[in-house]
Amino acid sequence: MRRGAAAPLDVSADWSELRDWISLLKPRVMTLVVFTGLVGMLVAPGRIHPTLGAVAILCIAVGAGAAGCINMWYDRDIDAVMRRTARRPIPAGRVEPGAALAFGIFLAVMSVLLMGLATNAVAGAWLAGSILFYVFIYTMWLKRRTPQNIVIGGAAGAFPPVIGWAAVTGGVDVLPLLLFAIVFVWTPPHFWSLSLWAHDDYQRAGVPMLPVTAGARETRRQIMAYTVLLAPLGLAPVLLGLAGWVYGAYALSLGAGFLLHAWRVLREPQDAAGVSLEGDKAARAAFRFSLLHLAGLFAALALDHWLRTVGVLG
Numbered sequence: 001m002r003r004g005a006a007a008p009l010d011v012s013a014d015w016s017e018l019r020d021w022i023s024l025l026k027p028r029v030m031t032l033v034v035f036t037g038l039v040g041m042l043v044a045p046g047r048i049h050p051t052l053g054a055v056a057i058l059c060i061a062v063g064a065g066a067a068g069c070i071n072m073w074y075d076r077d078i079d080a081v082m083r084r085t086a087r088r089p090i091p092a093g094r095v096e097p098g099a100a101l102a103f104g105i106f107l108a109v110m111s112v113l114l115m116g117l118a119t120n121a122v123a124g125a126w127l128a129g130s131i132l133f134y135v136f137i138y139t140m141w142l143k144r145r146t147p148q149n150i151v152i153g154g155a156a157g158a159f160p161p162v163i164g165w166a167a168v169t170g171g172v173d174v175l176p177l178l179l180f181a182i183v184f185v186w187t188p189p190h191f192w193s194l195s196l197w198a199h200d201d202y203q204r205a206g207v208p209m210l211p212v213t214a215g216a217r218e219t220r221r222q223i224m225a226y227t228v229l230l231a232p233l234g235l236a237p238v239l240l241g242l243a244g245w246v247y248g249a250y251a252l253s254l255g256a257g258f259l260l261h262a263w264r265v266l267r268e269p270q271d272a273a274g275v276s277l278e279g280d281k282a283a284r285a286a287f288r289f290s291l292l293h294l295a296g297l298f299a300a301l302a303l304d305h306w307l308r309t310v311g312v313l314g
């Protein structure tokens, strides 16, 4: 190199390092979490300045991401032995565990403080509670101890609509509690569908997910049971007069669609031990549908609310 010439910048190295830090926040999973928070905010009565509303959504995104980052720090031992997670930045050795923990705690504290300052203390407290629940109750306590980890721990992922609502109103009401219940009951069939085909990973890591402790057949039955509960719960906002028929029509179709997927999971061709003969085809489809179901339900609620607000519907 000529004396005095600047050293070439290795942009690709910088980019892949940045990508690692971003991936610690589990951005793909968090998009739907943030969307449910946004809808909680949109359907809440009252007004919030658009800038403050955007800050509140950012806080939910960063807070949820921070919780995911601390989860990855704590789970680095089991993530290293699971095929699905072995390439994550900490087990792959690209990010120091201590640095990831500091990053997660810093973002968690900042998101809660900013939420409290930009909106109100109630929303800040709900956000803090969700992060603490996900980190301490789900990750550090239940995940490695009981197959009910998802059922109880799933509450953490159900808080965002309540947080969004609280950011606007400073309180809580029946509709956000119903939205909480919907995400809460949705989480087991969402996750257990995935765990049916990720079973070997969890077994190797010694994580007591339902297919490992109770077998695939029982997991399929439980998926069906929660989906049966979810369908009427999805309709509850209409039945209680808190949403209109547009939402009701979507809730009915999406609930029926999820039930059909759960039925196919139950009837999946399987051997005597319950192992799928088709590579868990039905479970993979049910997992994909679970994402469409929740996104569709919340989008329909926002649409229904908007149509009724502008007076297109009564």
Ligand code: HEM
Residues within 6 Å of the ligand: 028, 029, 030, 031, 032, 033, 036, 084, 138, 150, 153, 154, 155, 157, 158, 183, 187, 190, 191, 194, 291, 294
């Ligand atoms: C304790 C509760 C939950 C557990 C254990 C769980 C588990 C998982 C797992 C293991 C994956 C695969 C992602 C990966 O390979 O990194 C996944 C994907 C996903 N989850 Fe969940 N989940 C939970 C709750 C939720 C909630 C509440 C939401 C949204 C409201 C959600 C949204 C998503 C989305 C959008 C994906 C797809 C991500 C992608 O495209 O890769 N999950 N979930």
Ligand SMILES: CC(C)=CCC/C(C)=C/CC/C(C)=C/COP(=O)(O)OP(=O)(O)O
Residues within 6 Å of the ligand: 026, 029, 033, 060, 063, 064, 067, 071, 075, 085, 127, 130, 131, 134, 143, 156, 157, 159, 160
């Ligand atoms: C506002 C706030 C704090 C929201 C939290 C959102 C939340 C709890 C989302 C759950 C999503 C998720 C990927 C769980 C997987 O945990 P896992 O450790 O079982 O999955 P892994 O094996 O992929 O790490």
